[in-house]
Amino acid sequence: MAQGRTVLTVDTIRAVQPWHPHAVYTFPHLRVPERPQVAERIHRHLCIDLLEADPDTAGDRLFGRVWGDTATARLPSLYDLTWEVHQPLQEVVDFEISAEGCGAYCEGFTRHYVYDLRDGHYLDFDSLLTPAGLSALNDTLDKRWRTTLGNYMDSLGVRLSSPDLTPEDTELVVLTYALYRDCMEEREGRAPYVDDIQPLTSAMRFFISRCAAHVNQNLDELDPLSFELPYGWLAAYLRPELRSLFR
Structure with a gap:
């Protein structure tokens, strides 16, 4: 590991859709031992932006907004969610997220969520x-x-x-x-x-x-x-x- 590279680990959050087809959903949870508050800031932004859920209040319903609801006939907004976490640079982490997104229609996508490991800020093009x-x-x-x-x-x-x-x-x-x-x-x-x-x-x-x-x-x-x-x-x-x- 290069000198000065921020040490990070990634835990896997796992949950099973409570109705048919009982799909398994997983999601990354970043850990930065020397900067735990930075890691939680990144995790919170990622959850809110992609899963529409605040991990501070969602409890065991982190995936509740994306896996649908049989009571209201609301279809899942995300299918086949997969992810990889990369650290291409010493202080940069990249979450590569792929899924089938559904709204008016369903379509596959891949998106990169990039963060500054010094302070947890989300880095987009703008x-x-x-x-x-x-x-x-x-x-x-x-x-x-x-x-x-x-x-x-x-x-x-x-x-x-x-x-x-x-x-x-x-x-x-x-x-x-x-x-x-x-x-x-x-x-x-x-x-x-x-x-x-x-x-x-x-x-x-x-x-x-x-x-x-x-x-x-x-x-x-x-x-x-x-x-x-x-x-x-x-x-x-x-x-x-x-x-x-x-x-």
Whole structure:
């Protein structure tokens, strides 16, 4: 273990849905022996944001809001919840959460909850950068996003010229091309839609919101689309109090 790395452990909270199908739900509970209050601050934020439950008052009903209710016919809002905990940097912890989220429709997702182990603050895209840094990063990400989509659209054009393409495949390629063309036009002059961040050991990964809606997500062959930028490049754009975290 690298010198200066904050020591942490992760307990597993486990509960069984009290009605059919009696699914088993688990959830991480961070422990930081030298900073217990920081660990509890992180745990509380994670529970409230994802499970809609305050661990200080939920008791044995930590999953009560997400596994539904037979009395009111409320369906579970989260299925197949899985998680991993990473410590990519000395003072940064990343909870990688995957699940099937259900509201008007159900859809799988993966999200990273990133925290500062010095004080327990949640770190999202908007909290990382100075105003000037945000503008510079948005410009860089937008250029990379447009280049990636443009190159992929060029490849779709080449695919359309193939004599072996079936009518069904031709329709799919045309629809996919239109999806990306319309997406680029709709986002013209706007900041890129950064959905998520993932800290790595030497770079930050930025995930860009997909172009497709739920109904046509099968067309978005680039989803998930992300770009990595090294911490050395990002350093000048980070908030001063966060620069020591990402190096």
